[in-house]
Amino acid sequence: MVSVGVLGATGAVGQRFVQLLADHPYFDLTVLTASGRSAGKKYRDAVNWRLDVPLPESAGDIIVAETKTECLKNADIVFSALPADLATTIETDCAKAGIGVCSNASSHRMDQDVPLVVPEVNADHLRMIELQRDAGNDGFIVTNPNCSTIMLTVSLAPIRNFHFTDLRVATMQAISGAGFEGIPAMSIFDNVVPYIGNEEEKMERETLKIMGTFDGSEIVNAPFSVSASCNRVPVIDGHTMAVWLDIKEPVENVAKAFQSWRCPIGDLPTLPEKSVDFMVQQDRPQPRLDRMKGKGMTVSVGRLRPGIRYIAMGHNTIRGAAGASILNAELICDRGYI
Numbered sequence: 210m211v212s213v214g215v216l217g218a219t220g221a222v223g224q225r226f227v228q229l230l231a232d233h234p235y236f237d238l239t240v241l242t243a244s245g246r247s248a249g250k251k252y253r254d255a256v257n258w259r260l261d262v263p264l265p266e267s268a269g270d271i272i273v274a275e276t277k278t279e280c281l282k283n284a285d286i287v288f289s290a291l292p293a294d295l296a297t298t299i300e301t302d303c304a305k306a307g308i309g310v311c312s313n314a315s316s317h318r319m320d321q322d323v324p325l326v327v328p329e330v331n332a333d334h335l336r337m338i339e340l341q342r343d344a345g346n347d348g349f350i351v352t353n354p355n356c357s358t359i360m361l362t363v364s365l366a367p368i369r370n371f372h373f374t375d376l377r378v379a380t381m382q383a384i385s386g387a388g389f390e391g392i393p394a395m396s397i398f399d400n401v402v403p404y405i406g407n408e409e410e411k412m413e414r415e416t417l418k419i420m421g422t423f424d425g426s427e428i429v430n431a432p433f434s435v436s437a438s439c440n441r442v443p444v445i446d447g448h449t450m451a452v453w454l455d456i457k458e459p460v461e462n463v464a465k466a467f468q469s470w471r472c473p474i475g476d477l478p479t480l481p482e483k484s485v486d487f488m489v490q491q492d493r494p495q496p497r498l499d500r501m502k503g504k505g506m507t508v509s510v511g512r513l514r515p516g517i518r519y520i521a522m523g524h525n526t527i528r529g530a531a532g533a534s535i536l537n538a539e540l541i542c543d544r545g546y547i
């Protein structure tokens with residue numbers, strides 16, 4: 210078993226990590242960290258557990274540690290669910306100390322030697338770990354993208370071989386994406402907020418890196434433009450998005466590509482049977498009905514129309530956050546980097 214820890218284990222994403230790592234076939238959860246407010250307490254006493262599944266018993270007994278490399282000596286891999294400003298230094302320190310970091314935070318996503326990985330799309334970018342090792346790190350940092358970028362890029366995997374130059378996307382993002390204390394009920398109830406700080410910029414730049422090519426020394430960005438418009442809507446979990454692509458092929462060919470696509474990587478515990486579920490019902494996907502497909506790891510695609518236009522939707526704190534990092538870590542083990 211690989212010994213793992215979670216940094217920021219008491220937060221919205223941290224709790225998802227703890228839930229998904231209980232009884233994991235590869236990973237043994239041994240360390241949980243948070244702020245000085247929580248350190249020294251048993252996890253069950255430190256955390257305000259807000260998931261609709263019980264807190265795993267074994268995790269409840271772990272004493273929360275401070276978020277310092279000295280406290281992580283026994284971990285082979287740490288999953289980072291820290292606020293981005295804190296993650297920058299601690300993740301670098303961990304990599305230097307020989308620990309593998311699978312990060313959900315945005316701090317290092319665009320670093321030149323850090324892979325930004327969605328296994329179904331760019332598993333080969335994991336080779337960038339070798340650049341970090343050449344630079345003297347015994348450990349590494351591997352990041353997963355922003356939650357909306359993940360849904361978008363997974364939905365593009367089956368149709369990426371069609372020619373297009375212009376991608377436009379408008380999101381309808383769940384409130385859990387802003388964290389537990391993120392957005393007051395008075396702001397979001399009976400409302401739509403057409404602004405999420407930095408989200409549009411992240412979707413635009415991260416998509417080009419993920420869909421780009423790693424030539425052995427650097428990423429060459431994908432050759433299309435991305436224009437995003439991001440909105441917060443009163444949904445608890447599940448980011449939905451409308452996508453427009455200037456694909457000139459008949460819509461029937463695009464539908465066939467969605468239907469016949471098979472994920473190019475082998476079996477991994479968190480990889481769902483279907484990474485993309487192509488739906489033909491005229492009013493799907495919907496977050497309440499479709500977000501838990503594939504244990505929260507499936508991206509549902511539907512309403513395919515000429516243009517090309519479609520809707521994509523997936524669970525933002527599972528597929529879009531903790532589940533994505535864990536899937537990356539499984540791939541890292543599978544490819545022999547641990």
Ligand SMILES: NC(=O)C1=CN([C@@H]2O[C@H](COP(=O)(O)OP(=O)(O)OC[C@H]3O[C@@H](n4cnc5c(N)ncnc54)[C@H](OP(=O)(O)O)[C@@H]3O)[C@@H](O)[C@H]2O)C=CC1
Nearest residue numbers: 217218219220221222243244247290291292293314386388
């Ligand atoms: N929510 C989501 O859907 C997504 C979030 N992310 C990213 O994941 C990260 C975590 O987000 P989220 O879970 O929503 O955040 P939360 O605010 O819910 O959780 C923050 C965590 O960091 C800990 N923390 C806060 N201050 C410190 C400190 N000074 N030292 C050490 N630990 C500290 C908190 O511990 P304590 O309880 O002790 O304060 C808590 O465990 C962010 O980078 C976010 O951008 C990414 C994708 C989706």
Ligand SMILES: N[C@@H](CC(=O)OP(=O)(O)O)C(=O)O
Nearest residue numbers: 313315355356382386387405
């Ligand atoms: N901004 C996302 C959540 C998030 O924290 O994204 P990032 O990992 O890029 O910081 C949302 O609001 O839904």
